[in-house]
Amino acid sequence: MTLSVTAGTAETSASSRNSKPTVGLIGVGKLGTAVGRLLEAAGYPLLAWSRSDSAERNLALSVMLPTAQMASREEILRADYLILAVPGPAAMNLDLSGYDGVIIDATNAWEPTDGDSPAGVNTRAFAQANPDLRVVKTFNHTAYTELTADARPAHVPGRRALGVAGDNEAARHAVARIVDDAGFDPVEMTLPQGHILEPDGPVFGNRFERADLQALVDASTARG
Numbered sequence: 001m002t003l004s005v006t007a008g009t010a011e012t013s014a015s016s017r018n019s020k021p022t023v024g025l026i027g028v029g030k031l032g033t034a035v036g037r038l039l040e041a042a043g044y045p046l047l048a049w050s051r052s053d054s055a056e057r058n059l060a061l062s063v064m065l066p067t068a069q070m071a072s073r074e075e076i077l078r079a080d081y082l083i084l085a086v087p088g089p090a091a092m093n094l095d096l097s098g099y100d101g102v103i104i105d106a107t108n109a110w111e112p113t114d115g116d117s118p119a120g121v122n123t124r125a126f127a128q129a130n131p132d133l134r135v136v137k138t139f140n141h142t143a144y145t146e147l148t149a150d151a152r153p154a155h156v157p158g159r160r161a162l163g164v165a166g167d168n169e170a171a172r173h174a175v176a177r178i179v180d181d182a183g184f185d186p187v188e189m190t191l192p193q194g195h196i197l198e199p200d201g202p203v204f205g206n207r208f209e210r211a212d213l214q215a216l217v218d219a220s221t222a223r224g
């Protein structure tokens with residue numbers, strides 16, 4: 001799949017009006033809009049890209065994410081972060097050549113949301129296929145309804161933890177800050193350790209606080 005131009009109304013000055021970096025949503029379905037709402041509430045300027053451009057979709061988006069600006073491919077590639085929120089197999093086919101920000105991969109290869117996926121669809125394969133991109137996996141292992149229901153300010157007792165997996169330490173720390181701003185305690189791990197976040201892993205669909213998730217990370221054996 002190649003990104004194509006949709007309604008191009010992005011203002012590239014968005015991040016200069018706000019101290020937060022700009023986040024681009026690739027896909028504005030259930031997960032993309034749920035994460036977008038959390039980040040919008042935290043003050044992040046949002047851009048959004050969708051393969052389809054219909055009046056109904058744009059109206060729905062203007063209600064769900066009132067500050068998000070629809071962006072063309074060229075515009076969204078200027079975002080500081082890009083959240084992949086399309087089905088896992090579709091994410092593998094995205095052409096993000098030339099992008100120099102950080103990719104936040106929230107996708108899975110999980111039959112109920114992603115349909116039949118060929119073997120080998122996962123964040124590590126995406127990163128290996130795109131060696132020039134900095135890729136961090138998070139937001140993938142929690143239902144979109146729980147993301148919006150469970151977000152809490154920092155230091156609230158019982159705050160839910162989310163795994164943040166990536167091999168580029170600076171990118172991973174930066175995404176951890178975004179996860180914290182979204183309302184969750186980030187628990188960092190390498191991309192191989194991130195297999196625990198995938199649909200066949202122990203974290204997927206389960207609720208953990210920071211210490212328990214950190215214990216799982218510590219106990220995990222990196223996949224070869």
Ligand SMILES: NC(=O)c1ccc[n+]([C@@H]2O[C@H](COP(=O)([O-])OP(=O)(O)OC[C@H]3O[C@@H](n4cnc5c(N)ncnc54)[C@H](OP(=O)(O)O)[C@@H]3O)[C@@H](O)[C@H]2O)c1
Binds near residue numbers: 051
């Ligand atoms: N739903 C959850 O609770 C949840 C939680 C965590 C992670 N995730 C993961 O997030 C990803 C998206 O799930 P979702 O629930 O948000 O799905 P969704 O509601 O069906 O939304 C999917 C989005 O991807 C777009 N899309 C679909 N096929 C595409 C393609 N071939 N090329 C480009 N764009 C395409 C859709 O565009 P159109 O509107 O044009 O169809 C839509 O914007 C999945 O990998 C899923 O596993 C989901």
